[in-house]
Amino acid sequence: MNASTATHDRLPPPWHGQRLAVIGFAALVVLCALWTVYGRDELLSIIATCRAEGAACSPTRLAELTFGSDGRLRLLGTVSIALPALAGAFWGAPLISRVLETGHGQLPASPRGRVHWYLTRFALAAAGTTVAAALLALLVVWWWQPAANKAHGLPWYDPAILHATGPATLAAALFGLAAGTAAGLLLRRTLPAMITTVACVLVVRWTLHASHRVVFSPSVFTAEGTTAPPMPEGAWWSGWGFLTRTGGQAPASACAPEADMAECMSRHGFTGTFVRAYPPGRLLDLPMVRYGHPARSGRRRYGSRGMAASPPRALCTPRPPA
Incomplete structure (x- = not known):
């Protein structure tokens, strides 16, 4: 041997x-x-x-x-x-x-x-x-x-x-x-x-x-006026703000929580609101992107006219989850 x-x-x-x-x-x-x-x-x-x-x-x-x-x-x-x-x-x-x-x-x-x-x-x-x-x-x-x-x-x-x-x-x-x-x-x-x-x-x-x-950008939901953008149930908010006449975005801090929302938006020339959120349908994308999977990480935009959603509600300082 x-x-x-x-x-x-x-x-x-x-x-x-x-x-x-x-x-x-x-x-x-x-x-x-x-x-x-x-x-x-x-x-x-x-x-x-x-x-x-x-x-x-x-x-x-x-x-x-x-x-x-x-x-x-x-x-x-x-x-x-x-x-x-x-x-x-x-x-x-x-x-x-x-x-x-x-x-x-x-x-x-x-x-x-x-x-x-x-x-x-x-x-x-x-x-x-x-x-x-x-x-x-x-x-x-x-x-x-x-x-x-x-x-x-x-x-x-x-x-x-x-x-x-x-x-x-x-x-x-x-x-x-x-x-x-x-x-x-x-x-x-x-x-x-x-x-x-x-x-x-x-x-x-x-x-x-x-x-x-x-790495993984949230979807953007928009709505005209002072109503909150319609979103799918269970969406994970990551931020919100206002839309300008030129199509830009302004932070939510532009209007104080205690201010009259319609008056504040009129004074600053805001035309609507937006919310950044992760819809429930992207449950698999979010964790998989952490381990090198080529998930769909591009930002999506949803308008209030282009999706079936719940009835609009008055915007009164939404609070995204921690």
Whole structure:
């Protein structure tokens, strides 16, 4: 037996050391599934009980009754959001570093053999991470669906929904796993690789979250006069202001909140109002643009005559969400 063959004999199989990670992530998904079944059943029961009261079941009362359910749904969304860091720290970081650190096995002498072993080992971890991320995202959507974008539910731009659902969650999970694997390969020590991975995932997610509004422009809705521009239900406001005679835009601060809106607009020569907002239909575009997907990031304009919308209402200092 030559040296090369002996090296391959001492090399652990690609699935070695991943059993604990598989069991841990499977247990996490099962627990979240049980939590989702209980929470969604509770939400449907609350909605049905309230609606049975007839006129007494106002949107405000229904929102008060489902407040606790919203908090539990946010907790599930937080688990989905944290999955990239968990996958990177507890699956990706030990993937190679533990073998190197403990000396349990030796890597193949040939570069081709090392690459094959790396890819096979990472592919198994990537498959498990993808399945876990997809299942968690589906559980969040399933729980959210009965009250999605309604007064008694969470809006689509709530962080627990926006960051925890859609294809971008899979990209984030795979990024976390890749970052952990790379840290383990470079540092060759498990604990420093885990710490580095968590820090890397947090920094990247914060950077993308802080810059997504710069990369992804909101749609612009306009209306003539003092009426608020009609918008789709559940749109995420990012700002508003006034239209000038030349087609320009003036900030909302041009008219003080306590001022007479019609008189102020006449004095400044404003002809209408505009609102910048992200419609619910762009739920997938907004998170996917953070991970390099060529989403439709161009700004859109909607006029009050060109869309079916709710009846105009008097403009009285709209307040965009924080």
